Amino acid sequence: MCSVIMASGSEYFNRCGPKYLTNIDWNNAHHRRSVSASLVEGVYMLEEDRQARRGVSQCVAPPWWEFFNFKVVNSLVDDNDKSIFGAIFEYKPSAYSYHRSMDRSPRYVIAFRGTLIKLESFARDLKLDIDIIRNGLHHTGRFRTAIKAVLDLVSVVGSSKVWLTGHSLGAAMAMLAGKNMAKRGNFLEAFLFNPPYVSPPIERIKNKKVRHGLRFAGTLIKAGIAFAAAVSDNHNNSNGIQDSSFAAISGWIPCLFVNHLDPICSEYIGYFKHRKKLEDIGAGGLARLTSQHSLGNMAMSAVGIKGIDTSEPLHLLPSANLTVNLYPCQDMISAHELHQWWRPDLNLNCSVYKYK
Known part of the structure; x- marks a missing residue:
């Protein structure tokens, strides 16, 4: 007989x-951010409920979406460890909640959780974290399940009312799905919390x-390596192809939420600021070239580490709506937590960066 694990206080929505x-x-950015983060938390709780063998009356997950009039229409399950890593939520507003802001509301939200430090899922999640570092998330079974769910939903309801959201590993999953959809001309609204930046x-x-x-x-090192690679490829215009791919998704502007004290995602701040600084001094061409390449991936490939895909680093984006949380945190762990993003007293700095 399986024992039932009771929920801790931090798991309860109330x-x-x-x-x-x-x-x-x-229409309120804080509301959109808070609801999106809550749905991701709901996915975390779905998997925790599953692992804890909680019955319907003991589950802690439903309030995280029911409070906002969403319902789960499908759970996304990893074929490898059978863990729930995502969910498709449908918005079902009550009759009295209709008002003008409904034009900005989603019809569906596809949410992905991050790494869960629980016995039944941690090994698989950790392997996927390593896949992110190796730029190989797109080769995994979990991503194939995720992108199929996104493609199937968009093919039925269109892209204008489908949102993507995720935290940490889940943010990387949502980002990769969003980039793939953008290449197809479908720009999905995305809310990415603490997305990993491999650097x-x-x-x-x-x-x-x-x-x-x-x-x-x-920047100079990346430019040199990129130029040398082009020469070694006999001027096959590989950089031009990559630039075209990067520019093709520049119209997709996902919302990135990072904490300046979080080492996992804080480098997005410098990535976009440095690119803008290069553009401001007239080095836009250099900015465009180097913003498409990851020095970490280049270095790992150069020293002979196998399995490193340098073709299109997942974490590099042409455009983004970047929100930085400047609220004081106790430590790096709290700086990476999802819970920070629905606090009503955040000190936020917001900037929109567009690829030129």
């Missing part, structure tokens, strides 16, 4: 969820001059 959002205004966390260096110097040096 204790730590954004229950103050009793009237959702879809040393230069943004955490306090000395501004050192940060700038390291980034500029990295």
Whole structure:
């Protein structure tokens, strides 16, 4: 007989969820962000309920979506470990909730959880985290399940009312799905919380001059490697092909939410700021070239580490609506937590970066 594991306080929506959002205004960025994050938390709780063998009356997951008038229409299950890694939510607004902001509301939201430190799923999640570092997430069975779900849904209802969202590993999954859809001309609204950026966390260096110097040096190295690769390929225009691919998805502007103290995602801040700085000094061509290449992936491939795909790094984006949480955090763990994104008292800095 399987024992039932009771939920801890942090898993209950009534204790730590954004229950103050009793009237959702879809024109409000804070409301859209908070609801999206809550749905991702719901996916975490779906898998925790499954692993804890909780019955219907003991499940803690449903309030995370039911409070906002969503329902689960499908759970996404990893073929490898049978864990729930995502869910498709359908918005079912009540009669009294209809107002003008409904034009901004989703009809469906596809949400993906991140790494869950639980016995039945941790090994698989950790392997996928490594796949992100190796730029191989697109080769995994979990992503094939995810992109099929996205493609199937969009083929039926269209792209204008389908949202993508995810946290950490799940944000990488949603980002990859969004990029794939953008290549097909479908620009899905996306809310990506603490998405992994595969790079040393230069943004955490306090000395501004050192940060700038390291980034500029990295830019020159990437430009040199990219040029050398083009020459070795007998001028086969591979860089032109990649530039065309990068530009093709530039109209997709996902919402990225990063914490400046989170080493997993904070480098997005420097990535976009440095690119804009290059553009401002007239080095737009250099910015376009180097923003498509990952120095980490290049280095791992150059030293002979097998299985590194350098063709199109997952974490690099041409455009984004970047929101940085400047609210003080106790440590790096809290800086990476999903719960921060529905706090009503956040200190946020928002910038929109468009590929030129």
